[in-house]
Amino acid sequence: MKTLVLIAHPNIDESRINKAWKEQLETVEGVTVHALYEKYSNGQIDVEKEQELLLKHDRIVFQFPLYWYSSPSLLKEWQDQVLTYGWAYGSTGKKLHGKRFMIATSAGGPSEAYQAGGYNHYSMSELLKPFQAMANLTGMIYEAPFTLHGVRVLSDNEIQQSAEALVERIQSKA
Template sequence: MEQSVVNKALAERVEKEETATVHYLYEAYPDGKINVEKEQALLLSHDRIVFQFPFYWYSTPALLKEWQDTVLTYGWAYGSGGDKLHGKEFLAALSTGGPKEAYNREGYNYFEMEELLKPLHAMANLTGMKYMAPFMVQGVRMLTEDQLKDAAEEYVSYAVKSL
């Protein structure tokens, strides 16, 4: 988050909300060794799960993918008896360097964001979570300070206050 001005601003704004928990994976696990029981307990204590991240190379950051691989276990999150996340809401909140127009068949990224986010949609589906429309701040390289503040307020309204 420290390297992403936009994601840092979004997270800092959410931290001001009493009903939200902001959990920084890279701060919690600088060595990359994820505490599965701690993470699962954190998931159980919330009704809405938000993955907030800068969208690099058409994917989530490496540690977030590792988190999925280690925390969302068979028999806990999916599969036989894996119903712990059923009914929770899932939201992907992300930023892209490229503008919205870059993410379509005529754009330089060719694919639409909805297509690129299908792995997260599939994860939510497999684990029984309700997939919410993603929150996206796009074209971040061109954002003004006022636009960033507006985006942060929109994010809080959508991700936190709509609960």
């Protein structure tokens, strides 16, 4: 199974988590790593190229640090521009049908904050619903997200372990 990992991190050089995940994923056969902020520093997304890339893969992964309970903005822009009517959805838009879709995200808040009664009130499953709905409308199969919480207090070793766990997740369903 060929996997495309779309990374949306506005400042990957200063990242601990997403950078470690990126570097680990770049070593894996069958995985294409595509860093959106590096590719489109001017914000001008090449829609045709992005659609071609999607067609070449069986699983699409959105990887990002959680920003305001969602993704950084370029990934939203990517969705708005690339997932067009008649291509990704609509009666003739079936190009993504049957592909697998997964989110890999890191969050500053601890896991216990992401539940009813916790300080963020909502679970990650609830907050990621717009992505699930996107997968649904485009005919993709939504896989359980890979999430890492409480990232500020993690050691380098714990981050490395999470990178290996992410690769394992991707390979286990290959």
